[in-house]
Amino acid sequence: MENSVFMFYLFSGTILFFSVLTVTSRRILRAAVFLLFALVATSGIYFMMNYQFLAGVQLSLYAGGIVVLIIFSILLTHHISYKFERPPFLNLSLSLLVAITGAGLSIFTLVTFPFQKPESIPVSVNMQVIGRQLMGTGQNGYALPFEVISILLLAAMVAAIVIAKKGQGNRDKGRGTRD
Amino acid sequence: MIPITHFLIVSTLMFFTGIYGFLTRRNLITILMSIELILNSVNINFVVFNRYLYPGQLQGQFFALFIVAIAAAEASVAIALIINIYRRFTSIEVDDVDEMKY
Numbered sequence: 001m002e003n004s005v006f007m008f009y010l011f012s013g014t015i016l017f018f019s020v021l022t023v024t025s026r027r028i029l030r031a032a033v034f035l036l037f038a039l040v041a042t043s044g045i046y047f048m049m050n051y052q053f054l055a056g057v058q059l060s061l062y063a064g065g066i067v068v069l070i071i072f073s074i075l076l077t078h079h080i081s082y083k084f085e086r087p088p089f090l091n092l093s094l095s096l097l098v099a100i101t102g103a104g105l106s107i108f109t110l111v112t113f114p115f116q117k118p119e120s121i122p123v124s125v126n127m128q129v130i131g132r133q134l135m136g137t138g139q140n141g142y143a144l145p146f147e148v149i150s151i152l153l154l155a156a157m158v159a160a161i162v163i164a165k166k167g168q169g170n171r172d173k174g175r176g177t178r179d
Numbered sequence: 180m181i182p183i184t185h186f187l188i189v190s191t192l193m194f195f196t197g198i199y200g201f202l203t204r205r206n207l208i209t210i211l212m213s214i215e216l217i218l219n220s221v222n223i224n225f226v227v228f229n230r231y232l233y234p235g236q237l238q239g240q241f242f243a244l245f246i247v248a249i250a251a252a253e254a255s256v257a258i259a260l261i262i263n264i265y266r267r268f269t270s271i272e273v274d275d276v277d278e279m280k281y
Contacts, residue, residue, distance in 0.1 A: 008181050012189040019193050019216055023200025028209060035212050038193075042219055045186070049230045054240050058222075061247050066215060066254045073258045074208055077265045087203045095202035103195040110187045120235030133237060142241050149248045156252035164259035166266075 007048060014041035026084045028074050036067045053130055186227040193220035207261050207271040211254065218250045 018038040025031040039062045046055035086092075123129065137143045193216060200213035222243045229239025265271050 005181060008185070012185075015189060016192055016196070019196040022216060023196055023204070023209075023213060028206065031209060031212060035215065038216065039219060042223060045223060046226060049226060051226060051230070051240055054226065054243055057244060057247055061251055062215075062219070066251060069254055069258055070208060070212060070215075073261055076262060077208070077271055084206065087205065092203055095199050098202065099195040099199040102198065103191055106191045106195075107188055110184055110191065115183050115232065118232055118234055120233065122234035123237065125237065125240070130237070130240075133241070140236060145241070145245055149245055153248060153252050156256050160255040160259035163256070164262050 004048060007044070011041045011044040011048070014038070015045075026086070028078055028082065028084070029071070029080065032067060032071050032074055035070070036063055039063045039067065051125060053125070053127060183227060183231040186231075187224065190220040190223040190227070193223070205273050207257075207264070207273065207276075210273070211257050211261075215250065215254070218246060222246055 015038050018034045018041070021034040022031050022038060025034060039058065043055045043058040043063065046052075046058055133140050134142050134146055197213045197216035197220065200216065201210055204210050204213060225239040225243045225246070227239075229237065233239070261271055264276055268276055270276070
C-alpha cells in the first residue's frame, strides 16, 4: 500500500517536471528527450493501474515510435547546437495566465465533484479478453472502430509518403510559381 | 488506494502545460510536441476513469489505444508536412511560413 503511494508520487512528479521542461527548454533536441521521459513515466502510471497491455503500447508506440520520429525530423531540420530565442514577454505572460486560469478552474471543479464508488466488479485484463473485445461485434465489441482506425492509419501512411516524397515534378512546380 | 482526484489533477496540470507550450512556442516541431503532451494527458484521464469508476468494462482502455493510433497517424503526417515546408522555405519557424496569410 505504502509502496504504491510512493510510486504514484514518483511517476507524477516525473511527469510534471519533464512536461514543464519540454515546453520551456530552449534546445529542441533536449525538449524531445524530456518528452520521452514524460511519456515513459505515463506508462508507469498505466502499469500501476494493472493495464499492462496499454503500458506496453505506450512504451513501444509513443516512447519508441513517435519520439524517434520527432528526433529524426529535428536532426533533419536543425543544427544540433541550435538555441531558441526567448518568446516575447507579453506572449509569455498571457499564455501563462491562460494556462493557470484553466488549470485552476479544472482543478476546482475536480475537487468539488462527488465521484461515486463503482458497483460493478472489476474484470481481469488479460490478453485474451482484449483480443476478443477488439475483434468482437456483439456486446463490448470494438470491431468497427478498430477497422476504421486501420483505414485511417493506412491513409495517413500513404499520405505521409506522398507529401514527403522528393518528387521532381512537385519541386519544379514549386519553383515555377515562385520565380 | 490513491484517490481518483490525485490522478486527475496530475493529468490536468500536464494538459495545461501542453496548452502553455502550444501558445508560446514558435517552432512547428515543438508545437507538435506540445500536442503530444495534450493527447497523453487525455489518455491518462480515460484510463483512470475506466479503472476507478467503471472497472467492469474496458471502454477507457480501448479509447486510449485508439488515441495512441490516431496520435501516430497525426505525427507521421505532420512530420511529412514539416519536412516539405522545410524544403520550400528552409525554416520551420511559424513566423517565416506566412505566404498564404494575406
